[in-house]
Amino acid sequence: MVDDQLSRVFSALADPTRRDIVARLAGGDATVNELAEPYDVTVQAVSKHIKVLEQAGLVSRTRDAQRRPCHLEGEVFDLMTKWIERYRREAEDRFRRLDAVLEQMEQRSAHDNMPKEEAS
Amino acid sequence: MVDDQLSRVFSALADPTRRDIVARLAGGDATVNELAEPYDVTVQAVSKHIKVLEQAGLVSRTRDAQRRPCHLEGEVFDLMTKWIERYRREAEDRFRRLDAVLEQMEQRSAHDNMPKEEAS
DNA sequence: CACTTACTCAACCGATTGGTTGACAAAGCG
DNA sequence: CGCTTTGTCAACCAATCGGTTGAGTAAGTG
CATH class of the missing domain: 1.10.10.10 (Winged helix-like DNA-binding domain superfamily/Winged helix DNA-binding domain)
Incomplete structure (x- = not known):
């Protein structure tokens, strides 16, 4: 068991x-x-x-x-939610960071014909 | 499976x-x-x-x-969270309603004279 | 009392699970 | 080319799972 x-x-x-x-x-x-x-x-x-x-x-x-x-x-649901939320948040944060990196790479590789405005 | x-x-x-x-x-x-x-x-x-x-x-x-x-x-976590949150909320709502009922009963039994017609 | 209702326990059965070993494919390296 | 690394597939095994039937318990009802 x-x-x-x-x-x-x-x-x-x-x-x-x-x-x-x-x-x-x-x-x-x-x-x-x-x-x-x-x-x-x-x-x-x-x-x-x-x-x-x-x-x-x-x-x-x-x-x-x-x-x-x-x-x-109802209380036991908290146990699950806590576990889920923790890793979901981490996964999403990593995803956002990756997104930011990709965006930066995108901007850098296309810096010639891109507007000078830097979206930070 | x-x-x-x-x-x-x-x-x-x-x-x-x-x-x-x-x-x-x-x-x-x-x-x-x-x-x-x-x-x-x-x-x-x-x-x-x-x-x-x-x-x-x-x-x-x-x-x-x-x-x-x-x-x-990360997206699949949403599926779980949605399911969990739905029933947790219902369970907690019911719990609150029960609490309210118990409180009401408490107040009523504190009175010595019980009303004749009991609302259902 | 016997009878019914509400439910659990025990034993069994077939399918699935989590693990193993052994063979194999696919890609880089000497 | 062979050899190593990285990982999968296939077959097997013991344990668990979801279901069954049959018996048994516990409590209300005639």
Whole structure:
């Protein structure tokens, strides 16, 4: 099994059914049977999916008689967002720097017929 | 194999080695051997990881003699961020609404006289 | 009490995954 | 020309994954 939380979260959301469950839970809490209803799989399979989401920290469960209402936990999204944002920003910064370099090269190679204005 | 892009991206980032590769590529392009160097696995294994990242759209490759420099593609992160942000926001909104309801209940139970007609 | 509802656990199955080794292609270098 | 570097492809293997069926638990209902 995957050991670190970030891996568990990404891994949990790699499955379309589980993403759909998350999407539906974002609209409100629901029981296992309610969640299982629209899919063409057994309740046991959905129960497994929920367990995966639970272990990733994306979903929590309470008890209401025989029912086990599932609740979407928002905080874990922060973990992902932080990771994603960090590298996206770096990638974009590098891209911008590269862009600047290319622009400079462009200007230099065409300095004869280019306007004297220097766009810094 | 996973069919949709979002699944491929999440699935690709579910592996710690692949996340590390992405992290390192955020610092600049690198060849397969350079990327493989720090890990305790064969170059072939790393080559496979890169292929997974490539098919997820996270990495692109050019050619430089025998070398295949890998480049991090930033745009795909948007796909993830959009998905994440959407459901996080909904979850947080619901949380705030629940908070408001609980607060209201708190205030109401503080009163000894409960209103006869309960709004639903 | 028996019965139904809601759900989980255990065992199994086929497909996929992450790793290996070995062979091979493609390009630069002696 | 051979040799090295850089990387991929193919075949295999053990572990995991998503699904199944069947049994079992826990709680409300007749």
